Amino acid sequence: MINGFCHFHFVTHLLLSDFFFQICLNIFKTIDNMDSLLSSFFQKEKLNLDNIVCLQGHVNYTKIYLLDRRPIMVAKTLKYFERTFVGTQLNRFYRPNKTFIINLDQVQSVEEINNVVLVELTNNIRLPISRRKKKDFIKLREIN
Secondary structure (H helix, E strand, O other), rough: OOHHHHHHHHHHHHHHHHHHHHHHHHHHHHHHHHHHHHHHHHOOOOOOHHEEEEEEOOOOOOEEEEOOOOEEEOOOOHHHHHHHOOOHHHHHHOOOOOOEEHHHHHHHEEEEOEEEEEEEEOOOOEOOOOOOHHHHHHHHHHHO
């Protein structure tokens, strides 16, 4: 029992010490700063559709590539954005394959190499057009 009492006395002495109090205070300040940092990081942001170069699907997330800064990762599927963008906004967005949705206004060049159509976007991303969508994409480019 004396050993138990000594441990209890040591812990209560440690809890009441200034040193321990300062450590706890610093931890709570850090948590408060992290909370404000995370809330500013995860706040909703309105994006200008003109600034979107392309969207790349990653399972249940989508990486949005923008003209003016680094990409943004969003917890929405590419299918969600396909339903939202493709076929709207005067046909500005097109899904050329299962991984990407591109902004047609941001297409820099289109070339065909060995029967594969490659699109280069303004941010220097090059991506292929799927075989099934090749004819539709060429027709769409002729219209625009």
